[in-house]
Amino acid sequence: MTIDREKLLDIYTRTMRCARSDEKIRSMLMGGKLAVLYYTYRGQELVSSAMMAALEPSDYLVTTYRGQHDQIAKGVPLDLLYAEIAGKVTGTCKGKGGSMHITHPETGVMVTTGVVGSGLPIANGLALASQNRGDGRVTVTCFGDGATNIGAFHEAMNMAQLYKLPVIFFCQNNRYGEHTAFADHTKVDSIVTRAAAYGMTGVRVDGNDAEAMYTAAKEAVDRARAGEGPTLIEAMCYRMMGHFFGADFSYMPKEHLTEMAAEDPLPRLRKLMLDYQFTEAELDAIVAQIDAEVDAAEQFATDSAFPGPEELRRDVFEAEIAA
Amino acid sequence: MTGKITMVAALNRAIDEAMAEDEGVILLGEDVAAKQGGGVFKVSAGLTEKYGEHRVRSTPISEQAIVGACVGAALAGMRPIAEIMLMNFLTVAMDQIVNHAAKLRFMSGGQTNVPLVIRTTTGVGVGFGGQHSDMLEAWFAHVPGLTIVTPSNPADAQGLMRSAIACNDPVIFIENILCYGITGDAPPAGHRVPLGKAAIAREGSDCSIITYGRTVLDALEVAGQLADEGISVEVIDLRTIAPYDEKTVITSVRKTGRAVVLHEAVKAYGTGAEIAARLSEKLFGELKAPVQRIGGAFSAVPMANVLEQAWIPSKDAIKDAVRTTINWKI
Numbered sequence: 001m002t003i004d005r006e007k008l009l010d011i012y013t014r015t016m017r018c019a020r021s022d023e024k025i026r027s028m029l030m031g032g033k034l035a036v037l038y039y040t041y042r043g044q045e046l047v048s049s050a051m052m053a054a055l056e057p058s059d060y061l062v063t064t065y066r067g068q069h070d071q072i073a074k075g076v077p078l079d080l081l082y083a084e085i086a087g088k089v090t091g092t093c094k095g096k097g098g099s100m101h102i103t104h105p106e107t108g109v110m111v112t113t114g115v116v117g118s119g120l121p122i123a124n125g126l127a128l129a130s131q132n133r134g135d136g137r138v139t140v141t142c143f144g145d146g147a148t149n150i151g152a153f154h155e156a157m158n159m160a161q162l163y164k165l166p167v168i169f170f171c172q173n174n175r176y177g178e179h180t181a182f183a184d185h186t187k188v189d190s191i192v193t194r195a196a197a198y199g200m201t202g203v204r205v206d207g208n209d210a211e212a213m214y215t216a217a218k219e220a221v222d223r224a225r226a227g228e229g230p231t232l233i234e235a236m237c238y239r240m241m242g243h244f245f246g247a248d249f250s251y252m253p254k255e256h257l258t259e260m261a262a263e264d265p266l267p268r269l270r271k272l273m274l275d276y277q278f279t280e281a282e283l284d285a286i287v288a289q290i291d292a293e294v295d296a297a298e299q300f301a302t303d304s305a306f307p308g309p310e311e312l313r314r315d316v317f318e319a320e321i322a323a
Numbered sequence: 324m325t326g327k328i329t330m331v332a333a334l335n336r337a338i339d340e341a342m343a344e345d346e347g348v349i350l351l352g353e354d355v356a357a358k359q360g361g362g363v364f365k366v367s368a369g370l371t372e373k374y375g376e377h378r379v380r381s382t383p384i385s386e387q388a389i390v391g392a393c394v395g396a397a398l399a400g401m402r403p404i405a406e407i408m409l410m411n412f413l414t415v416a417m418d419q420i421v422n423h424a425a426k427l428r429f430m431s432g433g434q435t436n437v438p439l440v441i442r443t444t445t446g447v448g449v450g451f452g453g454q455h456s457d458m459l460e461a462w463f464a465h466v467p468g469l470t471i472v473t474p475s476n477p478a479d480a481q482g483l484m485r486s487a488i489a490c491n492d493p494v495i496f497i498e499n500i501l502c503y504g505i506t507g508d509a510p511p512a513g514h515r516v517p518l519g520k521a522a523i524a525r526e527g528s529d530c531s532i533i534t535y536g537r538t539v540l541d542a543l544e545v546a547g548q549l550a551d552e553g554i555s556v557e558v559i560d561l562r563t564i565a566p567y568d569e570k571t572v573i574t575s576v577r578k579t580g581r582a583v584v585l586h587e588a589v590k591a592y593g594t595g596a597e598i599a600a601r602l603s604e605k606l607f608g609e610l611k612a613p614v615q616r617i618g619g620a621f622s623a624v625p626m627a628n629v630l631e632q633a634w635i636p637s638k639d640a641i642k643d644a645v646r647t648t649i650n651w652k653i
Binding site: 060062091093094096097101103104111113114115118120121122124126127128130139152155156158159162163314315316317 | 346349377378380382383385387388390391392393394395396397398399400401403418419422423427428429430431432433434435436467468470490491492566
């Protein structure tokens with residue numbers, strides 16, 4: 001046992017909230033209850049949950065279109081999230097953002113971007129604000145392996161280290177950038193080697209190992225909070241489905257699928273929980289409670305109204321545009 | 324405060340005042356801090372000494388990182404000012420400006436906002452050539468959520484800068500390199516010019532010239548010369564290019580019945596096209612002549628002085644456009 005038992009339970013609860021939620025959204029899409037673009041994060045539930053469990057609620061998060069697990073793990077209420085995914089006026093963003101632009105400052109979710117790599121420079125700014133104010137907040141920015149080949153990644157890494165910003169670059173290396181396998185888009189063996197180019201601390205971790213993932217996350221958070229600067233974390237994981245829900249992923253080789261199935265974080269975490277002396281009944285009770293929450297969120301989203309056309313004139317500027 | 328002030332000093336004063344009032348006002352840009360000389364054009368001179376390097380941050384040459392960091396700081400409630408040395412370099416940071424700064428308020432359903440000022444310099448006439456001279460305001464005017472401002476005199480520079488910093492949404496503040504050295508009456512401390520409000524730079528009754536920035540000076544000179552011919556020209560200085568003060572423009576053209584829209588930017592697809600289209604939509608039966616548009620030539624800005632001067636809208640061209648509206652026979 002390398003981490004606190006209560007912390008592991010926290011990670012498990014967050015992970016299962018992500019997992020059950022993804023399953024629910026996919027079933028809504030399959031059943032025709034939802035018709036929206038959705039980037040499933042199946043396989044990445046644990047990496048994010050362990051990272052977010054190392055944060056305070058007031059810490060900032062910047063994530064991407066494949067970021068519903070990050071938002072759920074950070075604490076965004078499921079009912080508001082589902083309503084936003086469904087484009088309802090009761091959603092986090094009044095239905096004007098959708099799944100690719102979830103924002104919920106109350107839980108620290110400041111930006112969700114649909115543009116690969118664009119969150120990293122913004123995360124620096126949030127961290128810079130914290131540094132100037134001395135408010136002790138840490139900013140985490142999530143992205144995939146594909147984002148490490150866009151210019152914004154390099155500009156942001158350099159600036160963050162230059163200013164010693166309290167920011168964590170959290171790369172969820174799910175081994176595919178859209179349809180292209182990691183080795184086909186990047187000639188170095190790992191993302192973390194790039195940290196050295198900026199004089200930054202870099203850590204590579206098996207993201208599906210809850211203990212290792214949490215430990216790496218906690219160390220990076222402590223470093224940032226202590227004013228010792230940024231960290232690049234490369235959390236190895238798998239994207240167990242296509243680029244977006246419903247997308248073909250026959251381009252993934254059979255060996256990759258086999259390897260991926262063996263590394264599925266959910267059974268691995270369940271086994272670890274039992275090793276930590278949690279009982280099957282305890283774990284089932286947690287999942288049952290989450291399922292009730294998920295069902296209620298579905299109902300809330302389904303029953304909610306769509307936004308009215310007046311919303312087109314609102315939030316473009318501070319003052320509403322005249323009709 | 325009385326006396327004269329240059330545009331550079333007026334901008335510096337506005338930023339200084341805002342920084343003194345609010346710790347959240349910070350500067351980021353290439354070479355802006357004291358160690359690097361207080362900015363290539365010295366707009367931030369003396370500010371590091373007063374407010375410290377944590378508030379006046381020289382950056383790497385990384386426009387995406389500069390604008391992105393300012394977006395993030397703005398989301399956290401600060402009032403960052405990004406200096407992007409030249410307007411053409413904004414194109415390197417388009418994603419942060421167009422996809423993020425402009426849209427985050429809307430996409431978040433009003434939960435977040437981006438009180439950011441992007442200061443930038445440009446201008447045709449100093450031989451900087453194709454990548455250091457463009458007026459790209461139309462690119463940004465096309466994006467809902469952005470406010471675009473440009474002053475034509477030091478007092479407006481000071482007043483518009485204070486309002487831009489106080490604005491709770493992103494503002495692109497264009498400074499014409501040829502105007503930095505011009506002097507004008509120094510406004511009092513705390514002077515503000517509201518965003519979205521045009522100025523009538525000269526009153527007239529026969530034709531309205533609608534323009535902004537450096538070409539306001541050309542329009543005023545032309546108006547003076549045409550007065551000798553008995554033509555009374557009204558000059559509207561938009562000051563805020565987008566969203567512009569349509570009411571003042573319509574009121575002026577309704578009075579004169581004739582309009583020339585003038586800008587330094589390339590004429591084709593420029594902001595003048597939008598204004599001319601609105602004038603025809605709103606005043607179709609009242610116009611005494613078709614709206615004339617004057618702008619830069621349809622080429623990259625050339626380096627050779629003779630070509631550059633041929634590229635810029637000339638004062639003769641402005642005069643001819645006014646005369647065309649006056650002599651128009653329906």
